[in-house]
Every structure is written in structure tokens, then in C-alpha cells.
Amino acid sequence: MRVVLSTYGTRGSVEPIAGLAVRLRELGAEARVCAPPDEEFAKRLAEAGVELVPTGAPVRQVVTTVAPGSAVGLAQRAADLMAAQLDTVAAVAEGCDALVATGPLPVTAGARSAAEKLGIRYVHVAHQPVSLPSPYRRPPARRGQPLPPGVTDNQALWDLDAQIANTMFGEMLNTRRASIGLPAVDNVRDYAFTDRPWLATDPILSPWQPTDLDVVQTGAWILPDERPLPAELVAFLDAGDPPVYVGFGSMPLGSLKDVARKAIEAIRAQGRRVVVARGWAELALIDDQDDCFLVGEVNHQALFGRVAAVVHHGSAGTTTTATRAGVPQVVVPQGADQPYWADRVVELGIGAAHDDTSPSTESLSAALTTALAPETRARATAVAGTIRTDGTTVAAKLLLDGVG
Missing domain, CATH: 3.40.50.2000 (Glycogen Phosphorylase B;)
Incomplete structure (x- = not known):
């Protein structure tokens, strides 16, 4: 089995994906990781024996130069992230069996579109529950798009969040989809998340309260670190x-x-x-x-x-x-x-x-x-003593068995 794992983010996004890649390899599958080309990520993955396909711009430069919460330049960054999925990641995933993606919405919406074009399985993964729609909490505000402070109906806020996501990324995504012969989608967020997303967090540290969304909680994905301390x-x-x-x-x-x-x-x-x-x-x-x-x-x-x-x-x-x-x-x-x-x-x-x-x-x-x-x-x-360590095993077996 051949799997492509795609992410765009900092160490907390890259290491879990690398952890799954290591476990897949141990179970006999081939796994390649598409991630930012930052030198520290490339070094860490090389130490773990994971092949890195550089994707997008170095993330450290973005994090350290963009003001927290600022939407300046967001549209161009989002377009670049989406393009990287539909170009670089799609090329790597050709002939593979599955594409697993995590990261910002332009990344996962682009990744699912790539998987759809290739006719392969797609899995959306969240490494925290905050971004997944739930009536038990407010959605996080998107850059430059604050939520109305007086609204207390969480479901109404999640509905608004879907509308905001469409405004921010809908035309961008559908233009790219049209260029590769795919139909338009009318809900970018839910399209990217699917109706069965995976949640890679520990159920004790981060319990998921059941909702209409069929979330599969695998446990946290941990990359074992055998490096000695200096x-x-x-x-x-x-x-x-x-x-x-x-x-x-x-x-x-x-x-x-x-x-x-x-x-x-x-x-x-x-x-x-x-x-x-x-x-x-x-x-x-x-x-x-x-x-x-x-x-x-x-x-x-x-x-x-x-x-x-x-x-x-x-x-x-x-x-x-x-x-x-x-x-x-x-x-x-x-x-x-x-x-x-x-x-x-x-x-x-x-x-x-x-x-x-x-x-x-x-x-x-x-x-x-x-x-x-x-x-x-x-x-x-x-x-x-209650924290599970088998998250990557659970996820890898779901992929290998074609379920989840």
C-alpha cells in the first residue's frame, strides 16, 4: 500500500504526520510526507527515516513575519497553499492508495480535490478538536473575520463559520477545481473535513463529545524520539x-x-x-x-x-x-x-x-x-499512566484495512 501524508504547519503538525509514516512503514506500507521545506523539519524527518517532499514556502518565515491575527497577504498565502496541494502533492499521490491531510483549510480543501481528481481515498485529520464543528463550543475566529460577540448559539456560529470559509476560499477553490475538470463545491469547510474526519488526540487529555459529525478518534500520533540529550x-x-x-x-x-x-x-x-x-x-x-x-x-x-x-x-x-x-x-x-x-x-x-x-x-x-x-x-x-501511545497504530491499521 502507498500513502501520501500532507501537512502544512509547525513542529506540532509535522511530527505527528511523521509518526504515522514511521508506523506505516513498520507495517509494510510505503509512506511519503509532504510538508514545509524548513531545514529543521527536513532534519527531524531524516533522523526518523521519513522521506520529505518539500511543499509550499518555509513556515517559519510566515510565522515570524506575519503579525498574529493579521489577514494581510492571507489571500495570496492561501492560494499558494492550495496550489501546492493541487500541483506538488497531487503529483506525488498519483498511483497511491490514499491521501491523508491536515493543516489550514486551503491545504485540506486542496488535498481532497487532488484525491478526488486522482480517484483515491482521502482522510482529513485534526490534531486538536477546536476546528471541528461541535455545538459544545464556539468556532475559532478566522483571520480578519471576527465572530459576533453577542451570539451564544454555537450551532449558529458554526453555520456562520461555514459561510465565512466560503467567502474566504470558495471562489479560489472552485476556480482551481474547474481548471482540472472538477465540479464546484458549495461548502468548502465541510467538503475538506468530510463527514468522517479523524481526530488524532488522546481521549483522556482531549475527549470528544459525540455530535452529528462522525469523528474517528485514533489517539495522539507520537513520533518516538530516541535522540540523546546533549x-x-x-x-x-x-x-x-x-x-x-x-x-x-x-x-x-x-x-x-x-x-x-x-x-x-x-x-x-x-x-x-x-x-x-x-x-x-x-x-x-x-x-x-x-x-x-x-x-x-x-x-x-x-x-x-x-x-x-x-x-x-x-x-x-x-x-x-x-x-x-x-x-x-x-x-x-x-x-x-x-x-x-x-x-x-x-x-x-x-x-x-x-x-x-x-x-x-x-x-x-x-x-x-x-x-x-x-x-x-x-x-x-x-x-x-492513562495516556495512550497507540494512536499511530490505530490510524495505520484503519488505512491498511480500508476503514475509518
């Missing part, structure tokens, strides 16, 4: 009590300006050492004291098992990795689905959430007090 980091970890990790992944500087100083001061006030991850915000140490250590790209699965708490932005990937490690968390959500994961951390009792995107030393210190409490650590340890 020797200098290991020496730092061995030299004292477990430190607190601070990292905001692919988040740009934005409201995170000066966050390293605030976090380090708050953590020191708790009598703890600090590991700071540079990330895309280019965080740095504030002095040369030996209680702090700066890291670049490292194995989070190995590192999180050796820290006292994880302070992070609340992406699906980081939240899942920290939860699996049984480490308490402080989530400082910056947008998108991150407030959802922050809420889940609080609801499960495995950490604290920060209400403001721009924390202060005092607010971080208060959150750390909760996260570092013995009862939070005990709860985090207990929840870790």
Missing part, C-alpha cells in the same frame, strides 16, 4: 535538583517580549533552576549564573521526564508530551487552539493556566506555586 544538558540536569523548563516553541516574539526574564525571575523565586528553550521567539538567558541553561532543538520526550515543571504555550504537541511525561505544566496560551489545551490542563488538575498572553513575574510565580505543589505532581503522574 552532553552539556545532561551534565546540567545531573548537577542539581530538577529544573523548570520554559519554552514557547514556534511562537514568534510578539507578546512574549521579555518573557525569559520574567520566567527566570519567577522560577528562581521558587528556588528552582531553569532550562530555557530558544524557540522561534529567540529566547535568551538574562545573565551568566550557573542555575540556567539555554537549549535549542532537543528531545522533549527525554527532557520533560527530568524537569520539575514545563512552562509553555499550550500547543497540542507540547501539552501531550508533557502530559505523557507526568510533569506539571504552566500554560501561557498565545492563541489558536492553545486556550483549549490550557483549560484541559486545569480541568485535569495537572497544572495551571495563565489568562493573559503576556505574563508578569508575579503571575508566573503564582502559577508555578500551583504547578509545583505536591498534589499537582501526584495528579500529573496519575494522568500520565
Whole structure:
């Protein structure tokens, strides 16, 4: 069996897809990954033995240069993403049995159109439940298209969201479809999602409440990471009590300006050492004291098992990795689905959430007090034992068996 896996996003989008590719290969299938050509993604996939087909523009450049929430240049970026699916991905998928796609709507709508043209199976995957229509929550606002604040009927808002998606992407998609002999679609969002999307999240960390949408929850897709930690980091970890990790992944500087100083001061006030991850915000140490250590790209699965708490932005990937490690968390959500994961951390009792995107030393210190409490650590340890690790196996078998 030959499968093409397509995504466009940051590490939290690319690594799960790579995890499924590895599992498919282990089960005897051929899998190729179409993803952004960022050097760090190419390196990570190469380490996992996964073939990367560069697709679209480097995502880091987009994330770090576009103002959060801004719609400037959105139409052109969306057109480019859609074109990449209908050109590059479609060419790779020719002769394959299935095309699995995740990412922004222009990506998945384009991917499904490519699969339709090729006459092959298409699967839409979400790595968080927030974007899937549900009467239990409001839809996330699309760039430049705020939802009416006074409306409390979630279903009405989801209906409006479908209309907004059509306004933003409908003509763009249907023009491309017409050029390859496909009929127009009248609901871009639902066309991309299908009536049976997959949800690649853990059912304890991210339970899905049944709706009219026939969602298949596979469990989170985890790419096993066997990379050793750098020797200098290991020496730092061995030299004292477990430190607190601070990292905001692919988040740009934005409201995170000066966050390293605030976090380090708050953590020191708790009598703890600090590991700071540079990330895309280019965080740095504030002095040369030996209680702090700066890291670049490292194995989070190995590192999180050796820290006292994880302070992070609340992406699906980081939240899942920290939860699996049984480490308490402080989530400082910056947008998108991150407030959802922050809420889940609080609801499960495995950490604290920060209400403001721009924390202060005092607010971080208060959150750390909760996260570092013995009862939070005990709860985090207990929840870790419930997190499933078979998500890629479930998904791979659904593909190989032709079901789901």
C-alpha cells in the first residue's frame, strides 16, 4: 500500500504526520510526507527515516513575519497553499492508495480535490478538536473575520463559520477545481473535513463529545524520539535538583517580549533552576549564573521526564508530551487552539493556566506555586499512566484495512 501524508504547519503538525509514516512503514506500507521545506523539519524527518517532499514556502518565515491575527497577504498565502496541494502533492499521490491531510483549510480543501481528481481515498485529520464543528463550543475566529460577540448559539456560529470559509476560499477553490475538470463545491469547510474526519488526540487529555459529525478518534500520533540529550544538558540536569523548563516553541516574539526574564525571575523565586528553550521567539538567558541553561532543538520526550515543571504555550504537541511525561505544566496560551489545551490542563488538575498572553513575574510565580505543589505532581503522574501511545497504530491499521 502507498500513502501520501500532507501537512502544512509547525513542529506540532509535522511530527505527528511523521509518526504515522514511521508506523506505516513498520507495517509494510510505503509512506511519503509532504510538508514545509524548513531545514529543521527536513532534519527531524531524516533522523526518523521519513522521506520529505518539500511543499509550499518555509513556515517559519510566515510565522515570524506575519503579525498574529493579521489577514494581510492571507489571500495570496492561501492560494499558494492550495496550489501546492493541487500541483506538488497531487503529483506525488498519483498511483497511491490514499491521501491523508491536515493543516489550514486551503491545504485540506486542496488535498481532497487532488484525491478526488486522482480517484483515491482521502482522510482529513485534526490534531486538536477546536476546528471541528461541535455545538459544545464556539468556532475559532478566522483571520480578519471576527465572530459576533453577542451570539451564544454555537450551532449558529458554526453555520456562520461555514459561510465565512466560503467567502474566504470558495471562489479560489472552485476556480482551481474547474481548471482540472472538477465540479464546484458549495461548502468548502465541510467538503475538506468530510463527514468522517479523524481526530488524532488522546481521549483522556482531549475527549470528544459525540455530535452529528462522525469523528474517528485514533489517539495522539507520537513520533518516538530516541535522540540523546546533549552532553552539556545532561551534565546540567545531573548537577542539581530538577529544573523548570520554559519554552514557547514556534511562537514568534510578539507578546512574549521579555518573557525569559520574567520566567527566570519567577522560577528562581521558587528556588528552582531553569532550562530555557530558544524557540522561534529567540529566547535568551538574562545573565551568566550557573542555575540556567539555554537549549535549542532537543528531545522533549527525554527532557520533560527530568524537569520539575514545563512552562509553555499550550500547543497540542507540547501539552501531550508533557502530559505523557507526568510533569506539571504552566500554560501561557498565545492563541489558536492553545486556550483549549490550557483549560484541559486545569480541568485535569495537572497544572495551571495563565489568562493573559503576556505574563508578569508575579503571575508566573503564582502559577508555578500551583504547578509545583505536591498534589499537582501526584495528579500529573496519575494522568500520565492513562495516556495512550497507540494512536499511530490505530490510524495505520484503519488505512491498511480500508476503514475509518
